[in-house]
Amino acid sequence: METDCTLKSSIHPLDADNEPDLNDKPKKAEIRIIAYSAALLGFLLASIAFFERPIIVDDGVMYLDAAGHLLAGDLRGAYHIYSRLFYPALIAATSSMASLPLEESAWLVNSLFNALLAYCFVSITGMLGANRQTLLFSAFLILTLPEIVGWRADVIRDPGFWAFHMLSVLLFLRFMKAGQIPHAIGWGATAVIATLFRSQGVVIMVLLPFVLLWVSPGPIRQRVRLLIKAHTVTLVTFAAIGVWALFGPAIDLSDYTLGGHPLLEPLQRVESFLNSVPEAMADRVSLVSRAIPRDYATLTLTAALALILMKKFAGIMTPFYWPLYLIGPLRCAFRAPRAFIHVMVWLFAINLCILLVYLIPNFDLSTRWMIPATLILLLPVPFFLSAALDRWKSRNSLSRWERLLYPILALGLLYIVLDGFISTSPSKTYLRDTGHWIKENLPEGGKLFSNNRRIDYYAGYPVDWGWAASPIATPEFRQQVRDAHADMYAVQAKDENSRKLALELLRSESLKPLREFTNGDDWVIIYGRADDQTAAPSRPGILE
Incomplete structure (x- = not known):
């Protein structure tokens, strides 16, 4: 069986006569119907x-304010808020x-991104040789994956990057089969759009085509x-x-931004990586070597990085998808x-490699950044699920x-x-209720003092993007409260100890x-000046 798998996976994609002979192979129209x-x-x-x-995340406040x-x-x-x-x-x-x-507009835009992501994932599965049953499993996977579902309702830019990244991959595969300029323009244009969401897209845009040097048929000149x-x-x-930089009018917005120029971010990340990693690794090796021999400290840190990634x-693939890679008969179905x-x-x-640039200096990664790489790992899973169903149909053997x-x-x-559609975590709508009150x-x-920008947003109060509240337990936060001279103070406490500290301070x-206000898990405590005649209860009232 393993030999048969190897033979069938070695067929060259640019030879239409040698495509895998899959049962129930759908036509292009059927693939499009399932993808749409x-x-x-x-x-x-x-x-x-x-x-x-209906409540936005902290990043969403920034995007909506800029919009x-x-x-x-x-x-x-707008550039001052977000570059x-x-x-x-x-x-x-x-x-x-x-x-x-603006909020409903953001939801509409992200709904379209979710639709595009589902279309691309199913279409790529079709190009990899999926039959109808596998295509249906592909649609099921991308529509129910908990990590995707969990971000589905948030006003964030990542779904746009995921969608156009996968669209660029789909069009790149089509370019591989056709080799025509229109396909090249399509893949390149969508890669540029993906880069406009996250600048690491430029790394993929530059490096991905080099795979053509060893997978394309013909002499090296043709491959180049x-x-x-x-x-x-x-x-x-x-x-x-380059032409704009040399001859175009100068537009200097550097004084109006809190972050760096987006086109320079990949280079800035690499520069930061090269400058900070040796020192950071040396510090961590020194720390680890206190507990274990120094000769093993570097190996231990490398293993720790690998464990974090795995x-x-x-976690993103769920405990039920990644083990399918370990089952030989299912793995051979791909x-x-x-x-x-x-x-x-x-x-x-x-x-x-992009993930390592973020991970090594910090030893931490947001799951949002890992979605593009994980989607690649998930592409064979619909084939595994389809094979599992086929084997179950012949379970007597x-x-x-x-x-x-x-x-x-x-x-x-x-x-x-x-898990994807039923949330058991406490609702954050109490932040919206706080802002409205x-x-x-x-x-x-x-004047309002708040340590949560979502409260400012829902209160209709201008957000100061050049200022950030310190943690409640720090002396800096106490000083921020004293210097605020505000008419109202709204302090979010994310645990019981922070709540007690905030109450004592206020x-x-x-x-x-x-x-x-509370959701049973965290709180917002609102205090005002003693001489303020705000029509509110003299003792805190709790809204569930």
């Missing part, structure tokens, strides 16, 4: 998620064209021509930037063309223990669906309690 259906479901599920959880400045024609003000203006510009444009509030053709948009883009990947597999391996390696394995897998899939009770022209400043 997945996209429609992705859009509907994202829209439902937005209406079920508001763009709508008002204040480019420099990567493509996503806020999409929100602002949608708001202007659809006559929707294909490589140059794949870089058509990249070369034009860099040439345009734990993150396993019979994608060899050159396409090389593309996926190369793409995963590029994404992994299986051993008793193997027959037991597949019902367990079915229960695991049910768990994934429930403050908006109604803060005196006109009054009482020591001779402030009077106005209101307390």
